[in-house]
Structures are given as structure tokens and as C-alpha cells.
Amino acid sequence: MKEINVRDINENVVKLIANDWALLTAKDGEGCNPMTVSWGGIGELWGKDTATIYVRESRYTKGLIDNETHFSLCFLKEENKDALKFCGSKSGRDYDKVKETGLTPVYDENAPYFEESKIVLICRKMACQLLDENSFIDGDIMEKWYSDHDMHYIYFAEIEKVLLSE
DSSP, X not given: XXXXXXXXXXXXXXXXXXXXXXXXEEEETTEEEEEEEOOEEEEEETTEEEEEEEEETTOHHHHHHHHOSEEEEEEEOGGXXXXXXXXXXXXXXXXXXHHHHTOOEEEOSSOEEETTEEEEEEEEEEEEEEOOGGGOSSHHHHHHHOTTOOOEEEEEEEEEEEEEOO
């Protein structure tokens, strides 16, 4: 993989997140745990290139992210869609997702990522905020997305490194 500037990504980042999905990956002891995400954003905040991700309180990965300074967002190649489906439907509490999917972890000095990625963002957490019931101006959001009250936390992270497969 080669390192590039985030502004040199030629892909549509909305499509990457919403349609192609990403693996949000954090350290888990000596290993790592990936979680599929399809909500998020890439842009600028506080004078930095940033990624914004949303993680529900109930997710195993939330505790891992909270314990680390960095995480990665891995956009996998199309042939790995089944791995994304598995990591989005199973919990790291119950499965070793790396073993189950056959993905190949690479341990960057700050956050693990996967060899099967076409694009990797290594991100440093800057802020975290609970999205609570009082956050919504559109009242339909709470009923549609949070009827179980399993709320999201929003993580704001600086994109420190971007890797592109060659």
C-alpha cells in the first residue's frame, strides 16, 4: 500500500461509506476487532481532515475504541463483501471476526487495518458525543432509528494517514 493525501482520494466518499461500507477496526488485546459501518462522513473540522463515525452503545467495538487513541476505517475490495456482511451481523463478544472472515490484519503503529483494503484511513480520536433523544429536531428519527433507545455515539477523528492499495 502507498500513502496518499486524503484529498487525493478519487472515489466518491459518500458511496464508499453508504454503499460499499467500511470496517471500523480497533485493537482488541493483542489482536483486533472489526465492525462494519455504513454511517459516517469525511470532511474538515477544526482545521483538520476528519472522519466522523457513529457507534451504538451496545456494540462490542465501542469499548475498544474508547480504550484506544486511534482506529482505522478500511474500505475493502468488492470481493470481500461477505466479510463486511459477517462483521456487521456478528458481535466480537461471540466471534473472532478476523479468524471467521479470513481477513489479514496489518498492525500499523497506531491502529490495525486489513491487507484486503483498497483504502485505509488511520484516524486519531478528537471528540466523542452521545446523540441523545434531545438532539433530534426531526421527531421521526427517534421513532424510526432508536425505538429501542440504543443510541449512537459520534466520534470525531483526525485522519492522520491514508493508504491506497497499489
